[in-house]
Amino acid sequence: MAKPKSIKAALPGIGRILHKFAPQIRKQQALLCVSFIALVLETVMRLLEPWPLKFIFDQVILPQFESGAPAVEILANVQPMVLLTGLCVALVLIAGLRGATAYLSTVGLAIAATRIVTDVRANLYSHLQRLSLSFHSKAKSGDLITRVTYDVERLREVAVVAALPLFSNMLTVVGMIGVMFFLNWELALIAIAIGPLFLLSSVRMSRKIREVARVQRKREGAMAAVAAESMGAIKVVQALSLQTMLEQNFSTHNQKSLREAAQAQKLSAGLERTVEVLVAISTALVLWRGSLLVLRQAVTPGDLLVFTTYLKVAFKPMRQLAKYTGQIAKATASGERIVDLLDQVPDVQDLRGAKTAPDFRGAIRFERVSFFYETEHSTLHNINFKVQPGQHVALVGPSGGGKSTLVSLLLRFYDPQEGRILIDGHDLREYKLDSLRRQISIVLQDSVLFATTVRENIAYGCLGASDREVEAAAKLANAHDFILRLPQGYNTILGERGATLSGGQRQRIAIARAAIRKAPIVILDEPTTGLDNESERSVSEALDRLTQGCTTFLISHNLRATEHADQIFYIENGTILERGTHCELMQAGGSYANLYQLQAIDSVLSGGTDHAVA
Numbered sequence: 166m167a168k169p170k171s172i173k174a175a176l177p178g179i180g181r182i183l184h185k186f187a188p189q190i191r192k193q194q195a196l197l198c199v200s201f202i203a204l205v206l207e208t209v210m211r212l213l214e215p216w217p218l219k220f221i222f223d224q225v226i227l228p229q230f231e232s233g234a235p236a237v238e239i240l241a242n243v244q245p246m247v248l249l250t251g252l253c254v255a256l257v258l259i260a261g262l263r264g265a266t267a268y269l270s271t272v273g274l275a276i277a278a279t280r281i282v283t284d285v286r287a288n289l290y291s292h293l294q295r296l297s298l299s300f301h302s303k304a305k306s307g308d309l310i311t312r313v314t315y316d317v318e319r320l321r322e323v324a325v326v327a328a329l330p331l332f333s334n335m336l337t338v339v340g341m342i343g344v345m346f347f348l349n350w351e352l353a354l355i356a357i358a359i360g361p362l363f364l365l366s367s368v369r370m371s372r373k374i375r376e377v378a379r380v381q382r383k384r385e386g387a388m389a390a391v392a393a394e395s396m397g398a399i400k401v402v403q404a405l406s407l408q409t410m411l412e413q414n415f416s417t418h419n420q421k422s423l424r425e426a427a428q429a430q431k432l433s434a435g436l437e438r439t440v441e442v443l444v445a446i447s448t449a450l451v452l453w454r455g456s457l458l459v460l461r462q463a464v465t466p467g468d469l470l471v472f473t474t475y476l477k478v479a480f481k482p483m484r485q486l487a488k489y490t491g492q493i494a495k496a497t498a499s500g501e502r503i504v505d506l507l508d509q510v511p512d513v514q515d516l517r518g519a520k521t522a523p524d525f526r527g528a529i530r531f532e533r534v535s536f537f538y539e540t541e542h543s544t545l546h547n548i549n550f551k552v553q554p555g556q557h558v559a560l561v562g563p564s565g566g567g568k569s570t571l572v573s574l575l576l577r578f579y580d581p582q583e584g585r586i587l588i589d590g591h592d593l594r595e596y597k598l599d600s601l602r603r604q605i606s607i608v609l610q611d612s613v614l615f616a617t618t619v620r621e622n623i624a625y626g627c628l629g630a631s632d633r634e635v636e637a638a639a640k641l642a643n644a645h646d647f648i649l650r651l652p653q654g655y656n657t658i659l660g661e662r663g664a665t666l667s668g669g670q671r672q673r674i675a676i677a678r679a680a681i682r683k684a685p686i687v688i689l690d691e692p693t694t695g696l697d698n699e700s701e702r703s704v705s706e707a708l709d710r711l712t713q714g715c716t717t718f719l720i721s722h723n724l725r726a727t728e729h730a731d732q733i734f735y736i737e738n739g740t741i742l743e744r745g746t747h748c749e750l751m752q753a754g755g756s757y758a759n760l761y762q763l764q765a766i767d768s769v770l771s772g773g774t775d776h777a778v779a
């Protein structure tokens with residue numbers, strides 16, 4: 166998505182963001198209203214600030230100057246000393262009120278913006294967790310993390326430090342121009358004549374600044390990618406001694422980023438100086454013409470004072486306009502990235518009227534099920550089978566045949582394009598997703614554990630499980646003994662993805678996590694692949710206990726591990742090519758029998774000892 170180049174280009178984006186965040190904004194309505202009122206009062210105070218000084222000049226120091234304004238007529242009748250004291254008090258009061266209202270509006274708006282953005286972030290995170298696998302398998306996790314963290318933070322920061330001050334300053338500038346025209350249109354025209362020149366230079370400079378900032382942003386992205394990649398694959402980096410090469414790569418980006426940052430700084434400092442000169446020119450012109458008008462008594466010295474003060478005050482925020490608009494344009498890009506994500510609709514979600522699934526017996530039926538991912542080429546084609554409660558089914562066949570896809574349909578990670586899947590006689594889609602998935606346990610080849618305690622990792626299988634249940638599950642999974650030997654036993658905190666454990670230990674904790682669910686349906690996707698004989702034996706034993714009495718789907722390339730299954734499906738190119746028990750398939754002498762014999766020969770030649778798990 167291209168980044169908006171300017172506020173104008175960003176406007177539709179801002180509209181879209183505000184529309185999307187409307188519910189969160191509405192929640193902060195009261196606070197926003199109070200802050201806005203404070204903001205308007207602050208603007209009024211800013212406009213009033215030079216007026217006591219004007220009256221001191223016109224009424225106390227130089228009372229000979231005439232002014233037709235009714236307010237001034239009233240002041241003319243007040244004792245000069247009383248007036249002076251009153252005006253000095255007013256000066257302090259105005260400054261105090263301005264400070265108080267500015268504090269109220271700044272803090273109020275900042276709190277409201279922070280609450281809105283925090284709400285949006287929570288929403289985004291929960292939305293992301295619910296998006297279908299079809300979305301997540303295409304999305305880059307690094308990019309998603311950036312959106313939840315960096316983009317949301319940038320939105321908050323810019324809302325507080327740029328958008329709100331910009332809005333308040335604009336309000337002040339408009340008010341000042343109005344008052345200047347009220348006082349004297351000729352001087353007001355001279356004062357704002359510098360405007361186009363100011364706009365021209367600031368637009369030109371800010372465009373340059375944005376270009377440099379964009380390059381720098383890209384560079385930072387590249388640096389983050391290099392760092393993330395090498396940290397994620399630190400084992401390979403160290404084993405291949407790639408550190409120096411990667412350091413050089415990183416350092417090049419780092420140096421360039423530094424130069425670009427300096428250039429952006431130089432440009433914005435240049436812009437500030439240009440604006441200062443323009444303000445000086447404008448002030449000089451107003452002073453020159455204003456003094457002539459004062460001498461002709463067309464305006465009072467106090468009016469001239471108000472003009473010059475306004476010029477000084479008004480141009481100060483304008484100087485930051487370029488900075489603010491650039492930041493807002495960038496934040497809009499961030500906001501749109503967030504809205505893009507929030508607009509994603511999960512492919513798989515609860516259908517209207519979906520009900521909580523009752524306790525399953527575990528009878529499963531696939532009826533003319535066909536499924537394809539993005540491509541039209543079907544991954545599963547016309548799959549039909551029935552499994553009785555408690556039966557063990559083995560899915561075997563060549564890689565890419567569609568075995569994992571088939572079981573992912575059972576979990577409703579995806580919905581089939583044709584046909585239907587029934588559990589205990591009811592279509593899966595009739596049930597609420599959570600209640601369906603709660604009754605299915607899975608153990609994958611590379612089980613993912615979380616960077617928390619062993620106890621919590623097991624309890625994640627059934628949130629709210631007691632310590633006793635956790636230990637019982639660990640015992641079933643042959644994990645209890647090795648867990649007790651860990652430094653803090655069940656309270657040992659694991660490394661990210663369970664990196665501090667061996668493959669076999671990880672699998673046994675994953676089995677404990679599956680066991681604690683006490684689900685009637687179990688899916689095992691190559692759970693013993695990659696383990697050494699000792700670990701495999703221990704894991705297989707645990708799996709035997711886990712799957713007892715459960716409807717089980719076991720995916721395995723090792724046919725020795727699947728030969729005891731009640732039904733074996735030989736799946737190739739998305740169809741069940743052969744089905745039956747081990748004996749039936751061996752007798753049929755088809756692809757299964759050939760593969761089995763090949764594996765048996767291999768096993769004999771390598772002296773391997775494979776163990777059945779189902």
Ligand SMILES: Nc1ncnc2c1ncn2[C@@H]1O[C@H](COP(=O)(O)OP(=O)(O)OP(=O)(O)O)[C@@H](O)[C@H]1O
Nearest residue numbers: 302538539544562563564565566567568569570571
């Ligand atoms: N998320 C996905 N998006 C697109 N295509 C996919 C996706 N996942 C799998 N595929 C494709 O679907 C086909 C079946 O994949 P699947 O993982 O189900 O096969 P498998 O039999 O389990 O293979 P293996 O035994 O190697 O695990 C493959 O051609 C694969 O490339």
